[in-house]
Amino acid sequence: MQISPGLYRHYKGGEYFVYRIATHSETNESLVVYRCLYGDFSWWVRPLTMFTESVTLEAGQQPRFAFVCPMSVNEAERRASGESLEVQASAEDARFMAEAIKLAERASDNDEVPVGAVVVQDGQIVGRGYNRPIGGCDPTAHAEMMALREAARHLQNYRLNDCTLYVTLEPCTMCVGAMVHSRIGRLVFGANEPKAGVVQSQAQLLEAPHFNHQICVTPGVERAACQAQLQGFFKRRRAEKKRDGADKLD
Ligand SMILES: [Zn+2]
Numbered sequence: 001m002q003i004s005p006g007l008y009r010h011y012k013g014g015e016y017f018v019y020r021i022a023t024h025s026e027t028n029e030s031l032v033v034y035r036c037l038y039g040d041f042s043w044w045v046r047p048l049t050m051f052t053e054s055v056t057l058e059a060g061q062q063p064r065f066a067f068v069c070p071m072s073v074n075e076a077e078r079r080a081s082g083e084s085l086e087v088q089a090s091a092e093d094a095r096f097m098a099e100a101i102k103l104a105e106r107a108s109d110n111d112e113v114p115v116g117a118v119v120v121q122d123g124q125i126v127g128r129g130y131n132r133p134i135g136g137c138d139p140t141a142h143a144e145m146m147a148l149r150e151a152a153r154h155l156q157n158y159r160l161n162d163c164t165l166y167v168t169l170e171p172c173t174m175c176v177g178a179m180v181h182s183r184i185g186r187l188v189f190g191a192n193e194p195k196a197g198v199v200q201s202q203a204q205l206l207e208a209p210h211f212n213h214q215i216c217v218t219p220g221v222e223r224a225a226c227q228a229q230l231q232g233f234f235k236r237r238r239a240e241k242k243r244d245g246a247d248k249l250d
Contacts (some may be wrong), residue, residue, distance in 0.1 A: 016247055021202070023173070028044055032206055041080060044218055045056075055082050060141070061192060066229025068112055072245070092123070093188050093218060093221045094221060094222055096120050096125070096166045096188070097166050097168070097188065097221045097222040097225075098145075098222065098225075099118050099128075099166070099223065099230060100116040100117050100118050100123060100166045100167060100168050100190070100225065101116060101117075101168055101190075102116065103116030103117065103118065103128055103129065103130040103143065103225075103227055104116030104130055104131070104168045105229070106130045107130040107131040107132060107143070108229070108233050110132065111134070111136075111237075112130075112131045112132055112134055112135060112204050113131050113230070113233065114130075114131065114132070114168070114229050114230060114233050115130065115131040115142065115143040115167065115168050115169045115230075116128075116129070116130045116143050116146035116167070116168050117129045117130070117143035117144045117146070117159065117165060117166060117167040117168070117227050118165075118166045119147045119148060119150070119151035119163050119164070119165050119166075119184075120163060120166065121151070121155070121160075121162060121163045121164075122162075126150075126151045126154045126163065127146075127147040127148060127149070127151025127152070127154060128146070128147055128150060129142075129143040129145065129147030129148035129149070129150060130143050130146065131142065131146075132145045132146070139174050139232050140174065142171075142172065142174065142175050143167055143168070143169075143236045144165060144167050144171055144175040144178065144179070145174070145175060145178055145215075147167075148160065148165065148178055148179070148182050149164065150161060152182065157180065158181075158182065158218055159183045160182045160183060160184045160185075160186055161183045161184070161185055163182075163184055163185060163186075164184070164185060164186040164187070164188060165179060165184050165186070165187050165188070166188045166189075166221075167187070167188075167189050167190070168189070168190040168191065168195040168222075168226040168229065168230075169189065169191050169197070169230065170189050170191065170192050170197030170198075170199050170200060170201060170228065171187070171189065171193075171197065171198065171199055172193070172196045172197070172198060173196075173198050173205065176198055176199065176205045176206065179215060180215070181207075184215060185215065185216065186216045186217070186218070187199070187206070187215050187216070187218070188217075188218045188219075188221050189217075189218075189220075189221070190220070190221055190222050190223050190225070190226030190227070191223055191226040191227040191230060192220075192223075198235070199217060199219070200211070200219060222249075
């Protein structure tokens with residue numbers, strides 16, 4: 001069985017879990033790499049054969065493994081050493097980020113900070129959201145929360161293990177919490193949020209060992225476009241405020 005390095009979902013105990021498959025740098029063997037939360041080892045490596053049998057589900061005979069997204073071999077080797085949970089972006093990632101950027105534009109049209117998000121399962125968008133805390137009188141109405149809610153409603157399942165969340169801006173503490181509760185498999189984000197971002201900028205919450213769920217992260221997808229959208233919004237707002245101030249003086 002030929003398996004390329006990348007992310008795969010694995011059916012276990014009635015749920016899909018997302019794992020990384022890497023190539024061992026010395027033996028060239030394909031391995032399942034995942035973080036162990038107990039004992040002294042921070043990373044565990046298991047032979048792939050343990051995960052490749054088929055399993056009978058309600059929908060019929062299903063493979064235990066299903067491909068989620070690719071990783072280059074070098075990338076895989078780096079992962080196998082347990083350095084980071086980041087995964088390379090694909091052309092599909094750019095396509096779904098473009099959808100999130102379109103949704104962010106709707107927030108901007110309503111005078112809200114332009115952040116957009118989509119949740120994707122098997123190449124299909126199952127949840128959409130854009131930032132609307134002011135209009136919705138809802139401090140939790142961040143793009144990620146809206147997209148996760150819609151996806152869970154659509155799939156009739158509060159667990160989103162085999163889904164990817166795409167968002168134009170690095171998530172905040174609340175949204176990281178919601179992602180862990182939803183057991184989302186993967187996060188792809190665009191621009192960094194230096195003040196409130198807790199995936200890379202202010203903290204690396206997803207690396208925290210007390211979370212019993214691991215989320216693979218791909219940062220910086222369509223970063224320039226996401227940043228330009230936010231900068232354009234704040235520039236326009238500053239200009240409007242200045243103009244309003246000048247009107248009052250007249
Ligand atoms: Zn948030």
